[in-house]
Amino acid sequence: MTRMNIQPKILRNSRTFSAACVSFVALLAVSAWPTVAAPATASKADARQTKTLQLPMRTDGPKTLDPAQGSTQYENIAISQIYETLLTFSYADPQKLEPLLLDGLPERSPDGLELTFKLKKGVKFHDADCFPGGKGRELITDDVFYSLKRLADKEYQFKNWWLLEGAIQGLDDFKTQQNADGKKFDYDAPVAGLIKINDHEFKILLTRPVFRFQYILTMFQTSIVPREAIEKYGKDFVYKAVGTGPFVLDRWQPKQSLTLVRNPNYHECRYPSREAWNEEDRRRRLHRPAGERVPFVDRMEFTMYNQEQPMWLQFQAGRLGYTEVPAEYFEEAFDKRTRELKPEIARRGVTAHKDVLLDFIFQGFNMEDSVLGGLAPERKALRQAIHLATDLDEINEAFYNGINAVFDGPIPVALDGHPEGGRTPMSYRGPDLQRARAKLVEAGWPEGRNARTGEQLVIRYYTSNSMLNQQQSEMLKRQIERLGVRFEPVLVDFSTLIEFCDNKKAPMFGFAWGSDYPDAENNLALFYSPNKSPGSNHYNYERAEYDALYEQILTMEPGPERTAVYERMRDMIIEDCPYVGSMGRTRFYLMSPWILNCRPTERMWTWLKYLDVDDSKR
């Protein structure tokens, strides 16, 4: 009986409690009433007034809008709309360099050490309160030097210093001096290799006549920023972008959305000419607005998608201009056998485009490992045996719907030096168990056991512990253990994997490399011995002949002569077999009927300014 008195005070006044509940329900009802069909109506009204392009961005999107601190593809997408680099690749031909903030391509001196640049006149920064009167001023030579020097500033943790390291005369010394303890970074201090001629002309003196420097100048991290903005906004500059790009930042909600509006003062930039497009592109009417001034749309809205279903449904509902096709929806859109767009999708006016990425996915060997490493014939034979036992096509079918490109050597598809049809005569591509077993005998490990001691061959394979890696490791294990070898996958977190590779402790490991620029030199650098661990040569591959060829190609211009050297280097790698591979991803894109001029490529992201929308087709 006493328990009847045990009750919270709030409940003694049950009327108040009931009233609160009723109020809440009423609030729900009131707020729900006007919203039925409201979102669609609002967006249609907006679309009539301005041309708005809605695009998806996978994952959480950019983490920063400061070029000096960016590194991911998502930062590339966002930053490339707001800022601009000196050079870029052509939308019509993504292999071809073209000027962006320059009046023409830089002039190279005969020895290749001196590059002369001429800035395009009349290029203005976006209007912002960091400029006097809030009006963006003209881009000048000092902005270029300032932007390059930022990469040497400790303030930005040298995140992108690797791009310029050892490239420009005097810049490395400048970096050392300016980052000395207790010293304030002086952006006005001279650098021997940065020579100002006037406000629109300058020279850059290189330490070596390397051709890749021009590719570096296409990368979004070298975009030109105004000094005033950084000095005014300080650390907040990461989300207060002021560039010269075709779009101005309107609103950025990290992990959520990014809205850009057309830059009214954008310098004269025109759509590629009809001749620039190849036959197939012309058939797809991509040349239609040739010579017209860009950008075409007034507003660009990116939405970030961490999950595939919402992005897919939004595209299906016609609310996104394009979408990459998530793996789990591949068969919903494409015939798995023919890889053709399904008729019911095509009937809706949706079109597809296949973009082969500059990927190099592999399983590497540590060439300094006491069992798997070395260039002795029997060691080579052991690695070749493992390569021959691996069935990359099975992995491709099982995990990637068979859409990835499988090829010999480290040079991705479409780059100079990539083998025709993806195969070379000396290929060790598996599965060829008979040949693999013969190679094992040659290596002194018949049936996976040491010919002298009878010891079992055990290979420890390190990879990061994602679900996909776990599943792929199991398949690799099954494939390789057919030789009698014991294959032990070790799944570790990414930092441990790096530690093992950096310390040369992982006998075999799984990694991937995405090219920084469309030149095979970038991939061939992975086998250059001065880059050994903890550098990017995690295989610790070392061959004097290869190193000499690498140094030779650095200064060569693109052409058949250089391609021939690339092929020699590629074949050397295939024969020495420091890894099992290769594979490169293919991205399938679908495009809504209302998006125009669209041919997605992930090699650069300056092409979004060429897109247009036809609201009548929405």
Next chain:
Amino acid sequence: MWPYIARKLLYNIPVYLGIILIVMACLRVNDPVTAYIGKNASEEQKQALRTSMGLDEPFALQYGRFLLKVVTLDFSERSWELKRPVGSILASSVVPSLSITIPALILTTLIAITISLCAAYVRGSLTDRVLMFGAVLGMSISLLVYVVLGQYFGAYWPKQNLGIGVFAIEGYRPITLSSLNNWVTYCMLPVIITVVLTIGYDTRFYRAVIVEEATRDYVTTAIAKGATKPKVMFVHVLKNAMIPVITHVMITLPFLVTGSIVMETYFNIPGMGRTLITAINSKDFPVIQAFTAVFAAIFIVTNILTDVLYALVDPRVRLS
């Protein structure tokens, strides 16, 4: 009462210090800088980041410094990923999370209590069994299934086939007094899914509590004194059954702030759950450290609050 609260607070200080110590130690087992910065970073880059975070200082100094920041609520340290002050990231993530979790908690509690009262009222009948079967069925289905079907049939399908677009497939817009409809468009579907998912657990628990309460002696006495069965059930029993209900709700409170990782990720809601999972995935050390410290504090405070509420409603708790 105040000495009781003070005693509780004092007991929890070493607990909190211990939590922070363990969290900080765990976060430093593997070098957080290497984990974050990736495989191609130079030693110079790593050192610059270590210095900027004070990670090159002795652990005791780092511990003391971090505690001081927590005590003074100084979360001005910048996220490695988003380059924004951690405090502003956490602050901007709380509201979206609460827009989902608070309505979901209120609705779930109200509906679950109502259903469990009805079920307990007709205990053993077919209605009771059907309700409990529904509850078990509801809680047996994975959250992911609800989300996937909810997005398709709740947002995509009605819009495509009926032209009714009440709910958005995903997204979030700030909710103000003048834009309450944003809540319905962007938050109501996640709330409905959360309610459907959690209502089964709560209904079963509350029914058990009410059934147990209905067997007490005071119920027999009340009936003997002429009280009707509905009055006994909906007035006397309900009030007394509220004690375990409040306990249950109080335990849930800290998790309102953390939000739902799955819901926020699928519905593209920039809440705390998503912030945390993103920070963990990208090894964003300052955010993880601050988030853990804040969550531990909220958890401890809620625990103390629960104990205090207990003591308020049940004097025997204080005596013991």
